Amino acid sequence: MLVLRKFARDTSGMVGLVIVLTAVVVAVLAPRLAPHPLDAYESHPLRRLQAPSDASPFGTDNLGRDVLSRVILGTRAALSIALLVVAGAMLIGVPLGLVAGYYRGWMPEVIMRVTDVFLAVPQLILALALAQLLGPSLRNAMLALTLTYWPFFTRIVFAETRRIRVSVFVEALEGLNAGAGRVMFAHILPNAAPPIIVRATIGMGFTILSAAVLGFLGMGATPPDPEWGLAIAESRQYLPEAWWFATFPGLAIFLVVFGFNLLGDGLRDVVDPRLRRSR
Amino acid sequence: MSDVILDVEGLETLLGGERRLLGAARPPVRAVAGVSLALRRGEILGVVGESGCGKTTLGRTILGIQRESAGTIRLDGRVVSGLPPREARRARHDVQYVHQDAAAALDPWWSVGRSLEEALLINGIGRRAEREARLGRMLAAVGLEPALGRRYPHELSGGQLRRVTLARVLVLAPRIVILDEPTSGLDLSVQATVLRLVRELLGELRLTCLFISHDLSVVRQMCDRVAIMYLGRIVELAATRQLFEAPVHPYTRVLLAAAPRLVAGQDLHAAPILGEPPSPTAVPSGCAFRTRCLHAVDVCATREPALEPAGAGRTVSCHRWREIPAAPVTAD
Numbered sequence: 001m002l003v004l005r006k007f008a009r010d011t012s013g014m015v016g017l018v019i020v021l022t023a024v025v026v027a028v029l030a031p032r033l034a035p036h037p038l039d040a041y042e043s044h045p046l047r048r049l050q051a052p053s054d055a056s057p058f059g060t061d062n063l064g065r066d067v068l069s070r071v072i073l074g075t076r077a078a079l080s081i082a083l084l085v086v087a088g089a090m091l092i093g094v095p096l097g098l099v100a101g102y103y104r105g106w107m108p109e110v111i112m113r114v115t116d117v118f119l120a121v122p123q124l125i126l127a128l129a130l131a132q133l134l135g136p137s138l139r140n141a142m143l144a145l146t147l148t149y150w151p152f153f154t155r156i157v158f159a160e161t162r163r164i165r166v167s168v169f170v171e172a173l174e175g176l177n178a179g180a181g182r183v184m185f186a187h188i189l190p191n192a193a194p195p196i197i198v199r200a201t202i203g204m205g206f207t208i209l210s211a212a213v214l215g216f217l218g219m220g221a222t223p224p225d226p227e228w229g230l231a232i233a234e235s236r237q238y239l240p241e242a243w244w245f246a247t248f249p250g251l252a253i254f255l256v257v258f259g260f261n262l263l264g265d266g267l268r269d270v271v272d273p274r275l276r277r278s279r
Numbered sequence: 280m281s282d283v284i285l286d287v288e289g290l291e292t293l294l295g296g297e298r299r300l301l302g303a304a305r306p307p308v309r310a311v312a313g314v315s316l317a318l319r320r321g322e323i324l325g326v327v328g329e330s331g332c333g334k335t336t337l338g339r340t341i342l343g344i345q346r347e348s349a350g351t352i353r354l355d356g357r358v359v360s361g362l363p364p365r366e367a368r369r370a371r372h373d374v375q376y377v378h379q380d381a382a383a384a385l386d387p388w389w390s391v392g393r394s395l396e397e398a399l400l401i402n403g404i405g406r407r408a409e410r411e412a413r414l415g416r417m418l419a420a421v422g423l424e425p426a427l428g429r430r431y432p433h434e435l436s437g438g439q440l441r442r443v444t445l446a447r448v449l450v451l452a453p454r455i456v457i458l459d460e461p462t463s464g465l466d467l468s469v470q471a472t473v474l475r476l477v478r479e480l481l482g483e484l485r486l487t488c489l490f491i492s493h494d495l496s497v498v499r500q501m502c503d504r505v506a507i508m509y510l511g512r513i514v515e516l517a518a519t520r521q522l523f524e525a526p527v528h529p530y531t532r533v534l535l536a537a538a539p540r541l542v543a544g545q546d547l548h549a550a551p552i553l554g555e556p557p558s559p560t561a562v563p564s565g566c567a568f569r570t571r572c573l574h575a576v577d578v579c580a581t582r583e584p585a586l587e588p589a590g591a592g593r594t595v596s597c598h599r600w601r602e603i604p605a606a607p608v609t610a611d
Contacts, residue, residue, distance in 0.1 A: 168383035172444075174344050175376050176451070177368045178401045190388040 003270055013266015019259025027076040034069035040226050049242045059244035062234060063224075067244060070226040071252050077227050078256060081142055082207040086200050088146035093153025094196065098184045100154065101161025112158060118151035124210055131219040138227075141220035145210055149203060156199050160192035194271030198264055205260030212253050228253050284487050285318035285341070285374070285455055290350035290360075292333075292340045292511075308559045310336040312511035312567075313350070315586060318455065323481065323488045325502035325519070327495065327534070329556055333511040334491045335379070338457040341489065342376040343367035372402075375453035379460040381440035385432040391443050392428025398447045417450040420483075421476060438469040442476070449480060456481070457489045462497055474501060495538045499523055504592075507531045510559060510567040513586060517593035527595045529572045529603065566598065574603050 044064030058067035134140035214220035215229025235245035378384035
């Protein structure tokens with residue numbers, strides 16, 4: 001378990017892990033942690049735009065809702081969007097990468113050229129176009145993000161598969177007459193897992209940011225959902241007077257994305273093949 | 280005893296030479312350039328040669344994971360060549376191969392026990408009880424504790440890994456095993472035990488074996504007959520004693536003479552200097568060995584010598600084997 005000890009010594013990776021774990025706990029316990037859990041949908045016109053106070057530490061928004069409660073409730077939305085998008089992208093991208101890396105001939109060429117086209121356009125632009133096309137809703141935003149994120153997994157899995165494909169143990173398995181599916185999914189995939197995990201971790205942060213951007217541009221979550229990007233969009237008319245309205249959801253986005261990136265970088269250092277040798 | 284189980288005729292394997300979309304096509308290398316040999320039931324046939332002479336490629340081609348480009352392979356008289364890789368493997372189920380590098384031949388993420396069981400699963404042994412029984416017997420036969428199955432490849436020693444890969448193949452009850460350098464990377468004491476084990480198992484299970492090695496002393500100790508390979512061709516094939524005591528082909532002679540022997544008073548520098556073998560991408564015309572041969576004449580450059588019988592059970596591929604005086608090979 002040298003790997004774990006190596007990771008424990010990596011301060012920034014550990015900070016990332018703590019942030020991510022905290023976010024997960026907050027997301028799971030959101031309705032219990034939020035001081036005003038009903039503020040997800042209720043409005044209180046008499047308490048509009050109040051500055052941070054003891055009653056509501058992050059202030060209240062344009063409909064009198066408690067900003068702290070909505071930031072806490074928004075964690076759940078952000079994490080579940082990211083989780084679903086990354087899982088969906090893996091479900092598409094990983095098998096494509098395996099197949100493209102394992103077989104030879106025209107099929108891998110087609111898969112990889114399509115992947116390259118997707119990667120040539122910034123993911124956010126592509127996701128925006130797709131979300132616009134599908135119509136604004138949270139589901140469509142997630143679909144758009146999923147359909148534009150899979151090429152990142154395909155690329156990595158392809159490269160790993162090409163590398164592992166020629167290793168002696170795969171050849172030995174072929175000598176034993178193992179089928180392609182068995183070799184790909186039972187042997188090559190686990191051996192390719194570390195870089196996939198790293199990519200998925202960084203992808204979580206990336207997706208939270210992208211989802212917030214879509215929400216901000218009105219192509220993601222719809223009011224009255226407590227979503228961070230949407231909250232910042234709603235706050236624009238009240239800036240700079242009601243600074244708390246935009247600041248706290250913005251900080252939440254920053255912190256969680258920062259956490260996932262630190263964790264991903266830490267994991268990358270741990271699974272670096274040159275370091276892995278010493279196991 | 281002398282009936283042929285595996286018959287290889289004019290086998291040729293081309294490596295590389297992949298066509299690329301951009302850039303010049305690289306010419307393929309003839310790693311195996313017309314090999315004919317017959318494996319007799321129950322024998323251990325050694326294949327010896329310098330690194331890069333095509334020994335391993337020959338083994339891989341006979342196994343069927345490397346596709347032959349010409350020639351035929353007959354298993355029990357049935358033609359099993361000219362098939363696409365997966366079908367070739369199915370047709371040659373009776374042939375199994377043990378890799379040179381045992382540590383690399385096992386999936387590092389799988390416990391040894393699972394890797395072993397998988398071989399049976401792939402080959403249609405569906406009942407768990409039967410798999411366990413067969414594995415248990417095989418592990419005992421190769422001298423491993425059943426508890427070892429829970430360990431991972433990096434936790435085992437070189438000798439243990441060698442036994443594991445041997446068990447993985449033998450549990451499938453093949454009739455022919457190709458052992459590729461079964462002693463490479465092992466220290467001498469472990470080598471001896473592994474060789475003893477291999478010998479025992481081959482006899483017990485009545486297996487026929489193609490024994491690929493570059494270690495002359497190991498081959499001499501293990502094999503019934505020996506084939507000497509040079510640049511993808513067999514230059515001499517004879518019974519082990521015959522070959523070691525009276526080598527005929529000039530290459531065999533230099534190879535045997537070059538083997539270091541620790542005999543008191545012997546000058547290590549007395550071995551003839553062979554230099555490097557020519558690159559397989561630029562094989563000399565005529566006889567492939569002529570550029571390093573002490574006896575080469577004009578005809579060697581123009582005509583490729585055929586493998587011809589040269590006395591009891593021996594075949595040689597040399598134009599001048601009759602003329603060259605029997606070389607004084609120091610017997611040890």
